[in-house]
Amino acid sequence: MKVLHRLVCPGAFLLTLGAAAPTQTTGPPAPDPKPAVSAQATGSPVVRLQSGRVRGVDKGAVRTFSGIRYAEPPVGRLRWALPKAVRPWSGVADATKPGAACPQAKMPGVPLTDEDCLYVNVTMPRNSGGKPLPVMVWIHGGGFTSGAGSQYDAQRLATQGNVMVVTVNYRLGVLGYFGHEELTGSGTYGLADQIAALRWTRRNAAALGGDPGNVTVFGQSAGGMSTCGLLTTPASAGLFDKAIVSSGSCLIDWPKGGLFPSSHAHTPYTSLATTKKDGAALARTLKCDKGSARETLDCMRKRPVADFLPHMTTFSDHITYGTPLLPKNPATALRKGSFHRVPVISGGTRDEMRAFIGGAAMGGQKFTAERYPELMRTTFGDKADEVQARYPLSAYDSPAMAWAAVNTDRSWACPTLEADRLFARHTDVYAYEFGDRNAPNVNGIDVPGLPPGAAHASDLPSLFDLNGVNILPTPAQQRLGAQIVDYWTAFARTGDPNGKGSPRWSRFTGQGPVLGLVPDAVRPVDYAADHQCSFWNKLS
Template identity: 40%
Template sequence: MSSPVPGNALRLRLRLLLAVTALLALGLALCPPPAAAAPPARSPRPVAVVEQGVLQGRALGGAQAFLGVPYAAPPVGAGRFRAPRPARHWAGVRQATQQAPACRQFSPFGLADPTAVSEDCLYLDLYRPPQARPGARLPVLLWIHGGAYTQGTGTQFGGQTLARLTGSVVVSINYRLGQLGYLELDGLADEDGTGSGSWGLMDQIAALTWTRDNVAAFGGDPGNITVSGQSAGSGSVCALLASPRAAGLFSRAILQSGPCSLLRAPGREQARAQAESFAVAAGCPDPRTRTGCLREAPVQALEAAARDIPVAGPAYGDELLPREPSAAIASGSWNRVPILIGSTRAEGRFFVALTQPRLTSDQYTAQIRAQYGPAAAEVLAHYPLSGYASPYLAMSALMTDSLFSCPTVETARAFARQVPTYAYEFDDPDSPTLLGAQVPGLDMANGHSAELAYVHDFTLTHTPLTPEQGRFAETVKRYWGAFARSGRPDAPGLPRWSPAGPTYEVLTLKPGGTRMSDAFASDHQCAFWDRLARTGP
């Protein structure tokens, strides 16, 4: 049930909007709150011994944190545009008490803070419950941040509360972004023997490999790793599910607000055409000298060249990612593991509020006609202005249903035909948002990224959770932790979460009202979008 042809332009627009989302988040993330106070002298700081040496972490939020841990060598100099290499050994005790910089950011909207990013960025943060000891075999959750493959950082997703509450080891990673992470250019892509320029995906595989090889030192179970992500992070999970190179590195997967058709992986020919344009814009037009030229180019020149040339994430058609992830999953040729997947109730609100908060009735109608052509009348009949309190809410509902909710149904049904699959919808009508008070007068609850503050120690929202929301957040964390532990999100005292079936049952996650429902597809008009996709405009 892919979107009809007119939706392709809407997806390109969404890709830019996702980059804006991450840019706003990064601007806040790079100005973090003051570090927690050091533990009393009588509380020894935690220590772990990994393959590269000894790490000393710190107490944080009732858990233990090991921050800024290198999982690969710095991808700088000759390592730029190459597959990640193993992390270097160090002598003595390495202090793991401060987070590393974000990876260089690539976006047409510019950098939030050029002093707090670096090409030397392949680090992870690890959180464990205070009672964890080597050999404890605790479940492991590895998080991949979103940001349209061009923005973001794992450092904004603290895992101390999730680790403490669920008895899990939580890992949050950085990976290379933009053209530094994804550049399908002849000469570069062939150097490592994979024929791929998807170094960001290779970084994620390297982080999973490092975690598998070292997490036992922190009390984690190397045979029980759950990979999870949101938005483009969820798209990355889709790629990992379809990559033979990632086989055996994880046992379960969580996809948040990122069905596998949302940021669909491009074919190599499309990606190579974009890479050629990027190389010319970066001042490296000659194929004979282009490899060295790009490796030696100032990173500012690469960022400037990227402003007008999009990056589409990992491309398919090589050893690393042989098939487009949606197609691989539909065919059954993927790394089969239990799946937890879902979206928020009103994903589109954030994007509409960000780009056109004062949308008028005339503008709404004109945009639908331009976007859907011959099918516009039918779209307007299903999303009439008279059915919503404002054009803003009408456009938000249309974007939510067509780009997120119904593609999530499609992706989840493909999974459910093959593996245990659990679907959810996040619905807190009072959830805080990234924009906060920047766009007054608009209801942005349940927009894209709304659930992040309920899963992670996520400080990017302006409004803290209320006591009731805090209790609800514990419920969400307990479900996630239970799924990571056993592949079934069953936790004592919580409503039972049944697998998704033919009628597409979801667990509605709602403060004071969490329950199973089979109304998701009808609530989001998925039969209409499915028919429109099959018949075309």
């Protein structure tokens, strides 16, 4: 079965499986007027949460509860409001299908204008051994503008690792990160949703068989960057006990032209002033700026969701600091040691930027030998010749490969290594690199001279059955996936990823190798040398 992912912005791949895409529902889980039916009577498990009873699905090896509301629908006056606690319901709510994905520009085959989208999905082994399960809360990627928790089938994590996995929907794009002078929470609604989901998990894990005192938050790309926000906001104190940051380091930043040839210099985190400025510009575009500030906001709240969809990417990388929820830029907070002192796994993929360069090439951008010096000048200015001498075209199979290597090292790999060093000053950190250059081509990159390699998001099939399908093609890759699941779930259980039969993963101390994750070759790698981090440190 062919799997297609469409790259639209940092980590924003869209996954479709045609008829295999998950069924979506709209509106809340409907209260059942009939009396609760026991699991013994129907084979469908029923549990009582703080807000009411829910009926899930017994799938044999796993039980799932999908589309559980964790906050009130953010509609009407609650559009651009901090999430409100869910109201209790009577009867038994249907938790057999995912709730609606949050509004976003494109996800083929899925309705994308339903703001009633604040749902979680829970997967757990059918037989847990009688002990409370470690809980893992997944924050999906998608450039802060796309994706849904239901795309990530966690049955392998749950059964192999004997853990409970919670996948989360959160508000995206304009609806998650818009700012305005009349709003409380400007630029932080998506982050606030994630915090609300963590609070929901603490309150309800025990009812589902999980351990509310042993919660790991983990995320990739925008989910990893969000996890950095969760690590550095005081509002999440006490809500999780461990964190895994994948391809989303707190220190990631992109110079001008470094993400796409037309992109400006930016990071995932934005000042409140910038967010409000971008919000005001959108209000003008939508002709909502004709009265007072209050009238402007009222106009924006009356706009149909469809009006916002063409503008979703404007609010990518807009987690907003200088706000009550996120007082400090997460990069600044990490440098000052101002983060929750929990054990951390941190890493990324060996060839992150091939996904973005490939996406730009498929969109019409040219990466040629003639253009290489121009790209260098745009991005590195008066240091362009120095960078080009370090990354000569003669060392690569194509100009696209060379430019991808430059920006992988500059914007992803070396900032991740520096973040790992900062984490290691205060807590246990386990550093890794996913290096399978034959991993599934999840981004759908098809560019002559640019093999996808271990591109951004290529590690996801090792952890999840994407839209319910295991796409790891070879026995060696399946073994690597099983090894990664072992590491991640052992870490969730104890704070140490090592376990019986696993190659030793040494704690990162700020120097030395990191663990390389390659099929049948899990071993330490000289990450700093491979990505020329000494050069970049001196250049900066």
